[in-house]
Every structure is written in C-alpha cells, then in structure tokens.
Amino acid sequence: VDAAKSIAIEANIRLSEQRLRNTLTLQDKIGKKPGASITVISWLDKYSKIQHERIKQKEISEHTVKQRVAPVNAMKQALGTKQISEVTTRDIVDLIEGYKDKGYSRMAQVVRTTLIDVFREAQHAGEVPPGYNPAEATKKPYHKITRERLMLDEFQQIYDLIPDKFRYMRSAMLLALITGQRESDISNMKFSDIRDDYLH
DSSP, X not given: OHHHHHHHHHHHHHHHHHHHHHHHHHHHHHSOOTTOOOBHHHHHHHHHHHHHHHHHTTSSOHHHHHHHHHHHHHHHHHHTTSBGGGOXXXXXXXHHHHHHHTTOHHHHHHHHHHHHHHHHHHHHTTSSOTTOOTTTTSXXXXXXXXXXXXXXXXXXXXXXXXXXXXXXXHHHHHHHHXXXXXXXXXXXXXXXXXXXTEEO
C-alpha cells in the first residue's frame, strides 16, 4: 500500500511538472511579444538539448553535462515561470546561498559555473541581450578543501587489504603514487599510452 501511494505521488508530481512545462511552452509560442524572452523552464529544456549537441561535437564531456543536471533542475524549480531575461543577480545569489547554507560549498561553485554557462548560451541564442549574465555578477563561493594527506603507512595498509581479484586497484594506487595524476587520469590510462618506454 505504501509503495502504491509513493508511486501515485511521484506520478502526480511528474504530471503536474509536465503540465506546467506544456503551458509555459505554449505561452512562449503564442504569447511572445516582439523582444520578449521565453520562460526559464523552456529555455533550460533547450539548454539541455544544446549540451547534448556539444557532447556529440566533443566540445564538452558527458561528465560535465551530468554535473550540470542538478543546478539546472534547481533553477527550474526556483525560477521556472520567470522570463529568462528577467532573472536577477539576487535570484542567482538565493540559489547559491541555499547550497552554502547546507554546507555544500563545492556544489555552490558548480551551480554558479553552470548558471554562467546557461546565460552565455542564452546570449548566443538571442534570448537575452549581449552581455546579460546575472550569474557572472555573483561572488564565487569559497570552498575549503578539508581532505587530509594520506600518510605512507596508511597507503600501505589500504594497499595490503585489497583482495587479489581487485589487484588492478593496487596497480592504480602505485601509478597514482608514482605519477601524481588524478583518479580520472589514472582510470583513463591505457597500455597504448606507453611509447619508447615512457608513459605519455
């Protein structure tokens, strides 16, 4: 019974979101005055399509687009019915501060960076005037890195605990130690990167 209620609630939320999106899209199509812009939710739907086109053209990575999903959804929820050209710096600050207040300073940085890109694309599409970017006017959130250095004996303990079936993890740890590369760089390394006895 509880599962059925949860499914019904989720379905109703999705239905109401779709109705809102359809209404706003219709307003954008038939009610748009000359020089007026589309709503935030309609622009963000277009923005998402633009991002996937950029992946195909290898301008940006899939990881970058995945990182932008949460900030885009947050903007839709907070400002969906507003015209994209009427979004203010105060609106963006409120979004960013919401993450900072919860202690998500790194996510606050991602939100700011994403929304700067949202308005850059809106400029390119002619939905806002040239130079109009309220996100760019916001202050970059400060993010303090709280990770501690891993000591050699701690490294050795972790290394020794890795089961034989995951021995590739030992190789990855040694590569990281020797090369100083990031996790993503280590995971992308291939044997073909070794040429003339050097790792390129």
